Amino acid sequence: MLYDDESELTRYIWNNHEPHMTDFERRVGRAILARQKAAAVEGEAMKRTLSKRWGLVGDPEVDSALSAGPEPFRRSVGKRILLECGDAIVNRCPRCRRVIRTPRARQCLWCGHDWHKADPSMETMTTSVSPERLTE
Ligand SMILES: [Zn+2]
Numbered sequence: 010m011l012y013d014d015e016s017e018l019t020r021y022i023w024n025n026h027e028p029h030m031t032d033f034e035r036r037v038g039r040a041i042l043a044r045q046k047a048a049a050v051e052g053e054a055m056k057r058t059l060s061k062r063w064g065l066v067g068d069p070e071v072d073s074a075l076s077a078g079p080e081p082f083r084r085s086v087g088k089r090i091l092l093e094c095g096d097a098i099v100n101r102c103p104r105c106r107r108v109i110r111t112p113r114a115r116q117c118l119w120c121g122h123d124w125h126k127a128d129p130s131m132e133t134m135t136t137s138v139s140p141e142r143l144t145e
């Protein structure tokens with residue numbers, strides 16, 4: 010599998026940072042999915058419903074956001090969020106610096122590096138609550 014930092018960043022942000030998106034960006038994101046589904050589905054009636062109702066085909070704002078295709082739109086949203094929030098929101102492999110699947114993943118699918126046990130202090134912070142906390 011070929012690694013492309015920009016498309017991995019785009020995927021990562023769309024999968025993990027939806028809260029940073031505007032309502033419009035989320036709306037267009039859902040429209041992209043519906044349009045892709047519409048293109049793949051059998052049957053004209055189903056295609057029409059998916060395209061119009063969920064894909065928002067004919068909505069001038071959405072159509073213009075997607076005039077260059079879904080990927081340029083997804084990338085520009087990713088770039089905006091990165092500029093606003095900084096690189097710290099991206100989980101990268103400590104060894105190869107590539108983008109990891111999720112914010113909490115501790116294994117790199119690109120180079121195979123696994124750092125589950127590398128930092129025990131981080132481990133307890135994220136996975137366990139002390140008994141005293143529970144009885145408070
Ligand atoms: Zn790696």
